[in-house]
Structures are given as C-alpha cells and as structure tokens.
C-alpha cells in the first residue's frame with residue numbers, strides 16, 4: 001500500500017469522527033502533513049502518518065476539553081484532555097459506588113448536590129441529587145428535557161418506537177393508550193388472581209428446595225415468577241417458566257441483547273460501534289432481536305387468531321381492539337411489537353429485581369421479618385387476601401418494599417437531555433444539549449436526604465414519617481412520565497413478599513457475593529443463592545400454600 005493511500009484513508013476516518021470549523025482546521029493540517037509524506041519511503045510515510053494522526057487526536061482531545069470544561073459547575077479532578085474517562089473505565093464494574101463516592105466528595109467540600117462529569121466523545125453529564133432539580137426536570141420543565149437521540153440510537157434495535165424510547169407526540173399517544181389500559185377495574189381482579197396463582201408455584205418450588213436441602217438462586221426464580229405473571233397478564237400466554245430450570249429461548253436472547261446494549265451507555269457512539277464490530281456483538285444483538293421479534297409477532301398473531309378479544313382481560317387483547325387516537329385505525333403489528341417488548345422489560349425485570357434486593361435485605365433483618373409476620377397474621381388470619389388486603393392492610397409489607405427500593409432502585413440512574421438553555425432551582429446553568437442525570441441509587445444513600453441511618457434497612461421510616469414524595473425518592477420517576485406500573489408492582493411484590501415470608505426462612509449462602517451488575521436496571525451479578533427453611537407448623541397458622549391461612 002502506498003503511503004499516500006494509507007494516509008488518505010486515515011484522514012477520511014478522522015473526518016467522519018469530527019465535524020465543525022475547528023475540525024476542518026485540524027483536517028487541513030492533516031492534509032498538509034499528508035502532502036509532505038509523498039517524498040518519504042513507505043516506512044517513513046507510515047511513521048509520519050501515525051505521528052500525524054496521534055497529533056491530530058491530541059488536538060481533538062484538547063479541543064473537546066475546551067468545549068466541555070465548565071467553570072460554573074464543580075467536578076472531580078480530571079485527567080487533562082481525557083476528562084474522567086480513565087476513572088469511568090476503572091469503575092465500570094462498580095459505577096454506582098463510584099458515583100456515590102464522587103457525590104460524597106463534593107458534599108464534604110461544600111460543593112452542594114450538583115456536579116458534572118465529562119469525557120471525550122461522550123455527552124457532558126450534569127448530575128444532581130437535589131430533589132428540587134429532579135422535580136424541575138421531571139415535572140416543572142418537563143417539555144425541556146427529553147430522552148433524545150442518544151438513548152434512541154442505543155435502544156432502537158430493542159425498544160423500537162415504544163413508550164420508553166419515545167419523546168413528544170409519539171410518547172403522548174402511547175402514554176394515553178397505556179394509561180387507559182391500567183385504569184380498567186376488572187383488570188385488577190385478573191391481576192390478583194394471576195399473582196396468587198404464580199406465588200403458589202413459587203412457594204411450592206421453595207418447599208421442594210427446603211425439603212431436599214438444595215440451594216436455590218432466588219433471583220433466577222423471581223425472574224421466572226415475574227415473567228410467568230406478566231406473560232399472562234400482558235399477553236394471555238402461559239409459558240410456565242417457573243416450573244423448569246431450563247433457559248427460555250426468547251428470554252435468553254432478549255437478556256443477551258440487553259446485556260450488550262447496556263454496555264453502550266458507558267461509551268461514545270463510535271466506541272461502541274467499533275467494539276461491537278470487532279467482537280461481533282453488533283451482529284449478535286441483531287440475531288437475538290430476531291428471536292425476540294419473532295416471539296412478539298407470534299404472540300400477536302396467535303392472540304388475534306383466537307378472537308373474542310373484547311371479553312379478554314390481558315393487555316395485548318386490549319391493544320388489539322384499540323384504535324390509535326391519531327389515525328383512528330388499529331395499531332399496526334410493528335407498533336404492537338414495540339409495545340409488547342417495552343412492557344415486557346417494564347413488567348418482568350424491574351419487579352424481579354426489586355423483590356430480589358428486598359428479600360436480600362429481609363434475610364439480614366430478623367426484626368423486620370418478625371414485624372411483617374405479625375402483620376400478616378393480624379390482617380389475614382383466615383384465607384387468601386383480596387385486593388383490599390394487599391393494597392390497604394399490609395402496610396408494613398408495603399413499607400418493606402419501599403425501603404428495599406430506596407436502597408436498591410431497579411432503575412438506578414436516569415438521563416435526559418436539555419432542549420434549551422435553562423437554570424435549575426439550585427442555580428445551576430444548563431446549556432442546550434447538556435445531558436442531565438439523577439441517580440436514585442445515590443440519592444437513597446445520602447444522609448443529607450435520609451438522615452444518619454441512611455444506609456440502614458428500616459421499613460419503619462415509611463410508617464413513622466411523611467412520604468418523601470417522588471422527587472426525593474424518584475424510584476418510579478415522577479411528573480408526567482411516572483411509572484404506570486407502580487400500583488401493579490405493589491400488588492405483586494407485597495403479595496409475593498408476604499407469601500414467602502410467612503412460610504419460609506431464607507438463609508443467605510454467600511452474602512458477600514450479592515453485588516449488582518452495572519446495567520440500565522439493577523440486576524444481581526451472581527444471583528441470590530439462599531438455603532430455604534420451611535417454618536414449622538407451629539410458626540404458621542396452618543400448613544399449605546394458601547397466601548395466608
């Protein structure tokens with residue numbers, strides 16, 4: 001290869017990396033350098049080209065630094081033109097702990113609750129733990145903060161144009177449709193029936209484990225529990241994942257795609273594209289999504305073919321008879337596919353994770369378990385609970401879940417992008433295009449927000465004090481984009497917590513192994529291995545798998 005051809009390719013690659021006036025100045029420099037290489041030997045030309053590219057890269061890094069550095073917002077000490085990139089790389093496995101450490105550092109210096117972090121080729125992120133700012137972004141200036149193209153490009157292959165990915169009118173229409181479905185009253189009875197039925201299968205698996213002395217991965221069982229429940233409630237389909245230990249092909253493909261996609265958030269677009277091209281993971285995502293897509297389209301076709309949709313209670317049947325308020329026509333399959341997969345992510349992973357982390361905390365807190373058992377015996381002494389019991393009477397159970405979510409929010413961090421310049425309530429100046437982030441995981445651990453016992457698992461704080469509201473505890477978001485599933489989560493999770501706690505003692509096998517995997521949602525990296533002990537007949541009011549007898 002001649003030195004010149006090689007050089008021009010290199011310059012071309014740089015050209016696609018960059019844009020803007022300064023960039024063209026840099027490129028002119030590169031071209032000038034290339035022209036001089038024409039008189040060199042091939043080896044010298046390669047050396048000169050490499051040197052030129054390195055010099056150009058350094059120039060770009062310094063330009064990026066100049067563009068991103070903010071003198072009006074605090075940040076941790078950075079690595080010159082590399083910003084915080086080296087630390088982000090070093091802390092890719094404990095990203096949340098690093099963020100907490102960073103926030104503590106700022107608070108101890110008197111910087112306040114808002115700081116920023118930057119790295120080359122990634123959007124600058126202004127990160128806040130101030131509930132006033134969170135309220136401002138989520139509610140007061142809702143229209144000024146959007147998910148934006150970064151989120152859309154990363155997630156498009158999986159979420160399509162579904163509700164999680166959408167902004168503006170596209171989001172508004174879907175929100176309306178989804179909100180309508182969640183207000184249907186008879187849906188609640190159907191839901192309750194499904195949750196109790198699946199809870200019974202879960203407890204029968206735990207009983208088998210207790211009797212055979214087998215250690216179980218409760219995290220995996222809870223994923224199966226929420227998958228089975230949501231498949232029935234959402235799509236009227238029974239897949240009985242809980243009755244087996246085998247991987248479910250579509251769920252495995254979907255999980256693999258999620259794992260690869262989640263990693264994209266810690267990189268710039270070019271970085272993840274290049275890495276996925278080299279590792280073949282880009283193609284793998286596409287293949288996995290073909291499996292998930294086929295699953296979704298088959299579900300839609302089957303439900304449509306069965307007919308009688310008007311009398312069915314599941315979400316998909318309701319979607320199939322609904323008309324898009326925009327077009328006045330039924331939703332096309334491609335939009336139904338997006339809804340199916342968006343709701344599956346919402347309905348399965350987050351609830352399974354919240355239950356897993358809450359059981360983890362309960363297993364370390366015998367006092368909370370004793371209080372919960374006393375409440376269960378008091379409010380449902382004879383027979384299965386109804387909707388009212390779970391939603392109104394198991395107050396300590398609900399407090400246990402809220403406390404579990406405070407310390408381990410299923411969505412640990414959120415990002416939105418500013419449409420226009422703005423000023424936050426704490427005085428932080430936001431520029432058009434800035435990424436703004438808040439981290440429920442970090443907020444839940446700050447003594448400044450929760451008192452000196454912030455790191456302790458204390459369900460009582462939800463009973464003894466006023467509810468903190470959605471902006472100090474943004475676990476389910478707040479404002480117009482509040483989680484639509486929150487009431488459903490409390491029914492399913494409180495029923496499941498009560499059912500398991502009433503019948504079993506859970507012993508953690510290796511508590512030190514219970515750690516998160518950095519991802520969009522708070523998975524347990526090594527699962528939740530427990531030894532299950534059936535409570536003696538004297539501990540319960542009766543034998544059996546009824547919810548509370």
Ligand code: HEM
Pocket residue numbers: 163164175178343346347348350351354409410411414474475476477480481482483484485486488489
């Ligand atoms: C513990 C369980 C759950 C947690 C912690 C949770 C949390 C959240 C959060 C933080 C968001 C905002 C996401 C974003 O905009 O980036 C959200 C949105 C949403 N959630 Fe949940 N969620 C849970 C369970 C569920 C369930 C079971 C459903 C229903 C099937 C559901 C349905 C939705 C929907 C439809 C949205 C989109 C709302 C919108 O953008 O307008 N969620 N959830």
